Amino acid sequence: MAIGAAGIAARLRETLPADRVIDDPATLLPYAYDASFWSLRQRRVPEAVVVPESTAEVVSVVRVASETGTPIVARGAGTGQTGGAIAPEGGIVISFARMRRILAIDRPNLQAVVEPGLVYVDFQSALAGHSLFFPPDPGSGRACTLGGMAANNASGPHAVRWGTTSAYVLGAEVVLADASVITTGGVRSKALKSSSGIDLTKLFVGSEGTLGIFTRLRLRVQPRPPARAVILAGYAKLEDTVASLDDLFAAGILPSTAELLDRSAVEAIQLWKPELALPEGEAVLFIEVEGTPDQVAANVRYTDGIVRRRATVTRFAEDEKDIQRLWSARSGLAAATALAHPGKHRIFAGEDLAVPLSEIPRTVRRARELGAELRIAVIFYGHFGDGNVHTAILIDPEDADEVRRADELADRLHKLAIEVGGTVTGEHGTGAVRSQYMRAEHGDALDVMKRVKDVMDPNGILNPGKIYGP
Numbered sequence: 049m050a051i052g053a054a055g056i057a058a059r060l061r062e063t064l065p066a067d068r069v070i071d072d073p074a075t076l077l078p079y080a081y082d083a084s085f086w087s088l089r090q091r092r093v094p095e096a097v098v099v100p101e102s103t104a105e106v107v108s109v110v111r112v113a114s115e116t117g118t119p120i121v122a123r124g125a126g127t128g129q130t131g132g133a134i135a136p137e138g139g140i141v142i143s144f145a146r147m148r149r150i151l152a153i154d155r156p157n158l159q160a161v162v163e164p165g166l167v168y169v170d171f172q173s174a175l176a177g178h179s180l181f182f183p184p185d186p187g188s189g190r191a192c193t194l195g196g197m198a199a200n201n202a203s204g205p206h207a208v209r210w211g212t213t214s215a216y217v218l219g220a221e222v223v224l225a226d227a228s229v230i231t232t233g234g235v236r237s238k239a240l241k242s243s244s245g246i247d248l249t250k251l252f253v254g255s256e257g258t259l260g261i262f263t264r265l266r267l268r269v270q271p272r273p274p275a276r277a278v279i280l281a282g283y284a285k286l287e288d289t290v291a292s293l294d295d296l297f298a299a300g301i302l303p304s305t306a307e308l309l310d311r312s313a314v315e316a317i318q319l320w321k322p323e324l325a326l327p328e329g330e331a332v333l334f335i336e337v338e339g340t341p342d343q344v345a346a347n348v349r350y351t352d353g354i355v356r357r358r359a360t361v362t363r364f365a366e367d368e369k370d371i372q373r374l375w376s377a378r379s380g381l382a383a384a385t386a387l388a389h390p391g392k393h394r395i396f397a398g399e400d401l402a403v404p405l406s407e408i409p410r411t412v413r414r415a416r417e418l419g420a421e422l423r424i425a426v427i428f429y430g431h432f433g434d435g436n437v438h439t440a441i442l443i444d445p446e447d448a449d450e451v452r453r454a455d456e457l458a459d460r461l462h463k464l465a466i467e468v469g470g471t472v473t474g475e476h477g478t479g480a481v482r483s484q485y486m487r488a489e490h491g492d493a494l495d496v497m498k499r500v501k502d503v504m505d506p507n508g509i510l511n512p513g514k515i516y517g518p
Contacts, residue, residue: 056118056140057096063108070097079141080134082126083188085395086481087134088445094121094135099143103221103229103263106142110261111227113140113509121511122257124165124196127188129396130479132200132256136513142261144195150174151264157238159218160269164195164262181272183210186475195262200477201254205305208433209338210270212475214253221264222252225505233266240268251500256477257511259504273338276304277348277366278374280334281359282327286310286409289331289432292358293405296335299354301347305336306433307378310412313429317377320384324377327361333432334378381429385440389425392442397481398458401465402436402474411437411468418460422453436474463488478515486517 057071070076073093080093095118098109113120119139126133135141144165151161155178162171168182168189175181185204186192192202198220203212218240219233232248252260283289293306309317309332317326326332335355337347348364356362365371385394403411412428415437419426425442439461443450462472462485472478472485486494498516501508 056112056116059112059116060096060098060109060140063112064098064100064105068098068100068105070099071095079123079126079143082128082131082133083396084129084131084134084479084481085397085445086131092134092136093138094141095138097141097143099146101146103223106223106261106263107227107229109140109142110223110225114225114227114507117507118509119512120261120509122164122195122199122261124193124199125167125188125191127192128196128200128479129399129476130473130481132477132479132511132514133196134480136480139509144193147263148193153178153180153269154238155180158240158269158271159238160267162194162265162267164193164198164265166194168192168194168197175269176272179272180269182216182267182269184213184216194265194267198253198262198265199256201475202477203431203434203436203475205307205431207431207436207475208306209302209304214250216268217249217253217265218268219249219266220252220262222260223263224260225507225510229263230260237266254477256479256514258501258515259510261510273304273340275341275344276336276338276371277344277364278334278336278371279348279352279355279362279364280326280332280374281355281362282329283331283333283358284329284360286331286412288358289333290405290408292333292355293433295354295357296351301337301351301354303335303351303433304338305334305431307334308332308408308428308430308432308437309334309378309381310428312416312427313381313384316384316388316427317380320380320387321377324373326377329360332377333359334374378429381427381440385427385442388427389442391444392425393445394440394442395445395454396476397441397454398461399439399441400436400473400476401439401461401470402434403465403468403470405432405435407468407470408432408435408437411464411470414464415439415461418457418464422457424450424454424457426457431474434474435470480513483513483515483517486515 060069081087119137121135123133147163148165149163153160186202197213427440430437443454
């Protein structure tokens, strides 16, 4: 039985050190938000926030929640864009800000053990000293946590070659809804693969804290490639980018990244940094190759020769300073967007479509048409190599009619992704924002997901209102 905010905080303080529990209204307020536009439009403040320092303390929190029927939401850094770490029904938020240790880096066995609050960029910095890296690379890497990445199955530009987070979670310590603790992937295992039993690790990765709460992760890491090079290619038509990538596949080349900027993004960057001299046309691709210095020197020229068949212009960079300069066009897109559309603010809504590679031109063109029809500014870019199309919707949040039109655009973009054989989210997760589209995307499989949820969390206390839809 729920016992109210004051009662919940008091119960938590009975089992935890007092400094772990937050219930001051002003201090609770930041936990009502993440990066989603959805969270900015209605304040959803938890009744309490707990900042544990150990698995045992997480167990204590879940036990109180289970006994009182109180909703509980796990939270990393709050960088998510779907409301996944927000408590829409009140209850308890568990912040993993104090559980951020690296427990082991095992280079001979290509793995590491970490706590879920560890920030991605800090993990990469630690791995670099061992000539290792963690391949998934979300754009929020300077702030996001590894627990959040695992919960959402996050990825980034390098997913075309290296895959998503789920490929790198070998095992996990998980607190279940009844406050019991399990270890997936083998209690003592340091193996890099296993066909033993049902792969429970994969069940929890991407479940957004609705089936259990990560308190420890065993992660696969990889040797860091010592060299890289980047090709910048301009194309007259979007269709030529798809054909160019297929040319690479036909030649047996899988680039490390293949990032797309469409005409809207290129025009914005030209205003911001004209000295980058991005080529004119309908699209630009950034194609990266990695390997040893000798391999990269040969591969970038070979790859460039294939890309030139369809590109109007190409140039490549091998020196790290020149590579960074080229990549600044992609990384500076937020600043360029603000300059191109003064008075508008980017909102995260309908921003994470993933479609078949062959459908990218049709998807971008149709999305442009929808934006023009609804009079909403949109900039298109994405992880072209795996079909992940990002739509940066730009509005004045104080203009109620523009907000309404932006909502309609986001809705139609999600439906467009399903229509062309894609998904409403490639890497940002479902959360509360996209749960309404799960039936259309998954059909009867959603009923199986709900049955799994009911078995794992019969009282519905773990991150309610997320993923499974109404």
